[in-house]
Amino acid sequence: MTAASLDTTAKTSAERGALARARLLRGLLPALSLALVLLAIAWLNPRAISYFGFSLMLNLAIPIALATIAQMFVIAGNELDLSIGTFVGFVGCVTATWLKDAPLIGVVILLGSIGIYALLGALIHLRNLPSIVVTLGMSFVWQGLAILVLPKPGGKAPDWLLAIMSFKPPFIPFPIIAALLIGLVVHFGLMRTSYGVILRGSGGNPAALKRAGWSLLRTKIVLFALAGLFGVLSGMALIGITTSADANIGNGYTLLAIAGVILGGGEFVGGRVSPIGAVIGALTLALAASPLLTFMHIPPDWQVAANGAILIIVLAARVLISRKER
Amino acid sequence: MILVKSLAGKPWVWSFLGALLVWLATIAFTGGYGAGGMVTAALSLAVFTVIVGVGQMFVITLGPGNVDLSLPANIGLASAVAMKVMAGSDSMIVVGLLAALACGAAIGAVNYLLIWALRIPPIIATLSASFIIQSIDISYGRGLQIKPPPGFADFTNWQILGVPVLALLTVLFTIGAAIAMQRMIYGRSVLAIGQNIRAAWLAGVNVGRIRFLTYTLSGALGGIDGALLAGYFRGANVDIGNEYLLASIAVVVIGGTSVAGGKANVPGVWGAALFLVLLLTMLNTFGVSAGVRLLLTGLIIVGVITAAGGEKAVR
Numbered sequence: 001m002t003a004a005s006l007d008t009t010a011k012t013s014a015e016r017g018a019l020a021r022a023r024l025l026r027g028l029l030p031a032l033s034l035a036l037v038l039l040a041i042a043w044l045n046p047r048a049i050s051y052f053g054f055s056l057m058l059n060l061a062i063p064i065a066l067a068t069i070a071q072m073f074v075i076a077g078n079e080l081d082l083s084i085g086t087f088v089g090f091v092g093c094v095t096a097t098w099l100k101d102a103p104l105i106g107v108v109i110l111l112g113s114i115g116i117y118a119l120l121g122a123l124i125h126l127r128n129l130p131s132i133v134v135t136l137g138m139s140f141v142w143q144g145l146a147i148l149v150l151p152k153p154g155g156k157a158p159d160w161l162l163a164i165m166s167f168k169p170p171f172i173p174f175p176i177i178a179a180l181l182i183g184l185v186v187h188f189g190l191m192r193t194s195y196g197v198i199l200r201g202s203g204g205n206p207a208a209l210k211r212a213g214w215s216l217l218r219t220k221i222v223l224f225a226l227a228g229l230f231g232v233l234s235g236m237a238l239i240g241i242t243t244s245a246d247a248n249i250g251n252g253y254t255l256l257a258i259a260g261v262i263l264g265g266g267e268f269v270g271g272r273v274s275p276i277g278a279v280i281g282a283l284t285l286a287l288a289a290s291p292l293l294t295f296m297h298i299p300p301d302w303q304v305a306a307n308g309a310i311l312i313i314v315l316a317a318r319v320l321i322s323r324k325e326r
Numbered sequence: 327m328i329l330v331k332s333l334a335g336k337p338w339v340w341s342f343l344g345a346l347l348v349w350l351a352t353i354a355f356t357g358g359y360g361a362g363g364m365v366t367a368a369l370s371l372a373v374f375t376v377i378v379g380v381g382q383m384f385v386i387t388l389g390p391g392n393v394d395l396s397l398p399a400n401i402g403l404a405s406a407v408a409m410k411v412m413a414g415s416d417s418m419i420v421v422g423l424l425a426a427l428a429c430g431a432a433i434g435a436v437n438y439l440l441i442w443a444l445r446i447p448p449i450i451a452t453l454s455a456s457f458i459i460q461s462i463d464i465s466y467g468r469g470l471q472i473k474p475p476p477g478f479a480d481f482t483n484w485q486i487l488g489v490p491v492l493a494l495l496t497v498l499f500t501i502g503a504a505i506a507m508q509r510m511i512y513g514r515s516v517l518a519i520g521q522n523i524r525a526a527w528l529a530g531v532n533v534g535r536i537r538f539l540t541y542t543l544s545g546a547l548g549g550i551d552g553a554l555l556a557g558y559f560r561g562a563n564v565d566i567g568n569e570y571l572l573a574s575i576a577v578v579v580i581g582g583t584s585v586a587g588g589k590a591n592v593p594g595v596w597g598a599a600l601f602l603v604l605l606l607t608m609l610n611t612f613g614v615s616a617g618v619r620l621l622l623t624g625l626i627i628v629g630v631i632t633a634a635g636g637e638k639a640v641r
Binding site: 130132305 | 395
C-alpha cells in the first residue's frame with residue numbers, strides 16, 4: 001500500500017486521476033460482480049427477487065461469509081489455510097452434540113480449538129513451515145476428530161442457536177443484515193484500527209514491521225486465532241441452519257472460502273485483503289451455488305461449473321481493469 | 327562405508343526410512359504374518375500417488391503459489407473418458423489410454439491458458455477449472471457402468487513374483503522424470519524458474535513455454551492416472567480422484583521437495599507415497615476406527631513437516 005502511494009506521487013495529476021478511477025473501479029468490482037449475478041437471477045426468474053427468494057437463495061450465506069472471513073485473516077498474513085472446511089465441520093459436530101448436551105464442556109472444546117489455531121500460527125512462524133502443508137495435515141486431524149465426536153450424521157442444534165438463525169426481521173432478510181454486520185465489524189477492526197494496520201503489515205512487509213519493533217510471532221498468532229474464532233462462528237451458524245450435523249458437512253468450505261477472498265479483491269501475497277469484499281465474494285458464491293439455480297433451467301450437473309465460470313469472468317474483468325491501472 | 331554416508335546426506339532417505347519403520351511396526355504387530363503381501367499391496371497403491379505426485383512436484387518446483395488443484399477433477403474425467411473410449415474391448419486399450427492422456431494434457435493446457443491470459447494465481451485458476459471439469463465429468467459420466475476391458479484390468483493388477491508390473495514401469499518412469507528434472511534443459515529451466523523467475527528470464531529461459539509445458543505435463547499425468555485407476559478399481563467414478571488432491575501435495579512435501587520452489591526431489595515422492603500407504607495399512611491393521619486413523623495421519627504429517635522444517639529456514 002505504501003509503495004503504491006509513493007508511485008503515485010511521482011506521476012502527473014492526469015495520470016493520478018486515471019489511476020484513482022481505475023482503483024475505484026477495482027474496489028467496486030466485487031460489488032459489480034454481485035450485481036451482475038443478481039441481474040442474471042432477476043432476468044431468469046423475476047420472482048426470486050423477493051424477501052422469500054433471498055431468504056432461500058442466501059440460506060447458507062452466513063456460514064460461507066464467516067468461513068471466508070476466517071480464510072481472509074490467514075491470507076492477510078501471506079499464509080493459506082487448507083483446513084478451514086474440515087474445521088467448520090468439526091465445530092459443527094461439537095455444536096450439535098456437546099454444546100447442546102453439556103454447554104460448559106462444549107464451550108471449553110470450542111475455545112480450546114481456537115487455542116490450537118493460535119498454536120499453529122506460532123508453530124508455522126517459529127519453525128518457518130509452509131502453512132499449506134501444516135494446514136493440510138490439520139485438515140485430517142479436524143476430520144478425524146469430527147468423526148470421533150459424531151460417528152454418524154445426527155445430533156441436534158441448541159435451541160438458542162436455532163432461534164437466532166431462524167430470526168425473521170421485517171423487510172430485509174436476515175442473511176443480508178448478518179452479512180452486512182459481519183463485513184462492517186471486521187472492516188472496522190482490520191482496516192480502521194492501528195493494530196489492524198500492523199496485522200495487514202505483517203503480510204505486506206514483514207521485514208519492515210520487524211525492524212519497527214513489532215513481534216511477527218504475535219501478529220501470526222493473532223491472525224490464526226481470529227481465523228479460528230471465525231471458523232467456530234461459521235460452524236455454529238451452519239448448524240443453526242441445518243439443525244443437525246455430519247462430519248463431512250464443511251468439506252467444501254475450504255475452497256469456497258479461498259475463492260470468496262479472491263473474488264472479494266484479496267490477493268495471496270502482500271496483506272492486500274478486503275473484509276467487505278470478502279463478504280460480497282462469499283454472497284456471490286452463495287448465490288451462484290444456491291438451490292434456486294435448479295429452478296432457473298440450469299441443470300444440477302452444471303451448478304459447480306457456474307461457480308467456476310463466475311470466478312473466471314470476475315477475474316477476467318479484474319485483469320482488464322488492472323491493465324488500465326498500470 | 328562411503329555409500330551409507332552419501333545416503334544419509336540425501337533428504338529422500340528419511341521418507342524411505344519412515345516407510346520401513348511403519349512396515350516393521352506392522353509386521354511386529356502381526357507377528358510377521360502378511361509381510362510380503364503388504365509390500366505388494368503398498369506398491370500397487372503407491373503407484374497412483376507417485377504418478378500424480380511427480381506431476382505436482384514439477385508444478386510446485388516452479389515456485390511459490392504454483393500448485394495444481396485440478397488433479398482430482400482431471401483424474402475423474404479422464405477415468406470416464408478412458409472407459410468410454412475402451413468400451414470394454416481389448417483392442418481399444420491403447421486408444422483409450424491415449425484419449426485419457428490427451429484429455430489430461432488438454433486440461434493442463436487450459437489451466438495454463440487461464441493463468442497466462444487472466445494473470446491469476448495458479449491456485450485460483452486450477453480451482454475454477456476444476457469446478458468446470460467436475461461438471462463436465464458429472465454430465466459426461468452419468469450412469470457410466472462400463473467395465474474396463476479384461477486385458478486392461480489384468481494388466482493393472484499383473485504381478486511377477488509379488489512385484490506389481492505397474493510399479494516396475496512407474497519406477498522406470500520416475501527415473502526418467504529424475505533425469506528430466508536434473509539433467510535436461512527442460513528440468514533445469516523448471517528449477518531455475520523456481521529459484522528466481524526474473525533471473526531465469528534474464529538468463530534466456532523461455533519462462534512462458536516452460537510453465538505451459540509443466541502444467542500440461544501435470545495434466546497429462548493426471549489423465550493417465552485416471553485411466554489406470556479405472557482399470558485397477560474396475561470402473562470409472564466421479565469421486566475416484568478425490569483423495570489425490572491432498573495426497574499429491576503431501577507426497578511432494580514429505581519427499582523433500584521445497585514448497586518454496588526451485589528444489590525438487592524425485593526419489594522422495596516414492597518414499598513418501600509408500601510411507602503414506604503403509605501408514606494407512608498399519609493403522610488399519612491395528613484396528614483403529616476411521617476417526618483415529620485420520621487423526622493420526624494428520625498428526626504424523628504435521629509432525630514430519632515440523633521435524634523437517636528446520637532446514638528450510640536457510641532458503
